[in-house]
Amino acid sequence: MKILLIEDDTETASHVAGGLREHGHIVDHVAMGPDGLQLAITNGHDVLIIDRMLPGLDGLAIVKAVRSAGLRAPILLLTTMGGIDDRVEGLESGADDYLVKPFALAELLARTNALARRPANNVETTLRVADLEMDLVKRTVTRSARRIVLQPREFELLEYLMRNAGRVVTRTMLLEHIWNFHFDPRTNIVETHISRLRGKVDRDFDAELIRTFRGSGYSLCAPD
Numbered sequence: 001m002k003i004l005l006i007e008d009d010t011e012t013a014s015h016v017a018g019g020l021r022e023h024g025h026i027v028d029h030v031a032m033g034p035d036g037l038q039l040a041i042t043n044g045h046d047v048l049i050i051d052r053m054l055p056g057l058d059g060l061a062i063v064k065a066v067r068s069a070g071l072r073a074p075i076l077l078l079t080t081m082g083g084i085d086d087r088v089e090g091l092e093s094g095a096d097d098y099l100v101k102p103f104a105l106a107e108l109l110a111r112t113n114a115l116a117r118r119p120a121n122n123v124e125t126t127l128r129v130a131d132l133e134m135d136l137v138k139r140t141v142t143r144s145a146r147r148i149v150l151q152p153r154e155f156e157l158l159e160y161l162m163r164n165a166g167r168v169v170t171r172t173m174l175l176e177h178i179w180n181f182h183f184d185p186r187t188n189i190v191e192t193h194i195s196r197l198r199g200k201v202d203r204d205f206d207a208e209l210i211r212t213f214r215g216s217g218y219s220l221c222a223p224d
Helices: 010-022 033-042 059-068 084-092 105-117 152-163 171-179 189-201
Strands: 002-006 026-030 047-051 075-079 097-100 126-129 132-135 140-143 146-148 210-213 217-220
Touching: 002 010, 002 033, 010 026, 010 105, 026 033, 033 059, 047 059, 047 105, 059 075, 059 084, 075 084, 075 105, 084 097, 097 105, 105 152, 105 171, 126 152, 132 152, 152 171, 152 189, 152 217, 171 189, 171 217, 189 210
Parallel strands: 002 026, 002 047, 047 075, 075 097
Antiparallel strands: 126 132, 132 140, 140 146, 210 217
16 A cells, blocks of 8 residues: 655654555655645555644545545544544544554554555444444444443443454453563452453343463354
């Protein structure tokens, strides 16, 4: 894929661009908002990755300008602003997805690939696996129309499992993505949170969605 990265933080830009290139993507990188808008409109990229806070022209203004120009390339916003209102504003500006800093490179790669596969006009605001539904904007979860109340960390954990539904995610992946640990803290933090999440998501329902694969990790799967 041909990807445009508009990011003024040197370290973040180097990390993201390097990771994307290692996976075979062509990456154009600029740090200034006006330069990014010019490239976005003229160079025909497959995916745009845009930091929200940029010098010269902020990310939301770029997204709106790109959409006003009629371009439908998928857009992933990067930001330190993770509140519900911030997410709503980002999605309503025309972005297709929203990733809060700090983030794991593996998730950015997965989201970028998912955006490239998605029809351009389909903005993902809801995740569904079987009868489990997550509203990414309202930050609510229901199963069989019954509300499930989750703590913020539990919500993040379930979102990650749902985005990787049907795939086994390892303890290491969860530590890196959810807790930003790039080392093993030698605690049972993952096991504890999975147990709590399973108690809320699976308890009192006929089918279990969260499964443990001993020696491998965990997976959220629709019932067979």
